[in-house]
Amino acid sequence: MPRNDLYLPSEVLESMRAYIVRAVAQAESGYASAREKEDAITGALGEALRTKEDQLVNVTDGQSSGVWRWGISYANLGSGAAGSTESIVGADGVLEIRVGNAELDQQKCSLFQAKNGRRKDKKLLSQCIKLST
Numbered sequence: 001m002p003r004n005d006l007y008l009p010s011e012v013l014e015s016m017r018a019y020i021v022r023a024v025a026q027a028e029s030g031y032a033s034a035r036e037k038e039d040a041i042t043g044a045l046g047e048a049l050r051t052k053e054d055q056l057v058n059v060t061d062g063q064s065s066g067v068w069r070w071g072i073s074y075a076n077l078g079s080g081a082a083g084s085t086e087s088i089v090g091a092d093g094v095l096e097i098r099v100g101n102a103e104l105d106q107q108k109c110s111l112f113q114a115k116n117g118r119r120k121d122k123k124l125l126s127q128c129i130k131l132s133t
Contacts, residue, residue, distance in 0.1 A: 006106050009059045012068050023048040042092050042114040046074030070099045090130025
C-alpha cells in the first residue's frame with residue numbers, strides 16, 4: 001500500500017508542534033500520581049493531546065494560503081483482557097490527526113502500544129507483530 005504523507009504548511013506544523021509540546025508537558029506533570037497504572041498514563045496523554053475542537057490557523061505562505069484546520073482524536077482500546085480490542089490488534093490506543101482547508105482534507109491514524117518503565121514484557125513481541133499486520 002503506498003504511503004501518502006500529510007501536507008502541512010509551516011504555520012500549521014508550528015501550531016501543532018506548540019500544542020503537542022504543551023499537551024505532553026501537561027500529561028508528564030501527572031505522571032507521579034499514576035505511574036503504577038499504564039492505562040491511566042496512556043489515558044492522560046491521549047486526553048491531553050485530544051483537541052476539543054478543530055484548531056484554526058491562518059496560512060499566508062504561497063500556494064496554500066487561507067484558513068487551515070487541524071485536530072487530534074484519541075481512543076483507548078481496552079485493557080488486554082481476552083476478547084478485548086487490545087488483545088486482537090495489539091494496541092493500547094489510536095491517535096488520529098486531521099488536517100485540512102477548503103480544498104483538502106487529510107487524516108492519518110496511528111496505533112500504539114504503551115509501556116511503562118524498562119521492565120521486560122513477555123507479550124511485547126506478539127503485540128508488535130499484531131500492530132504491524
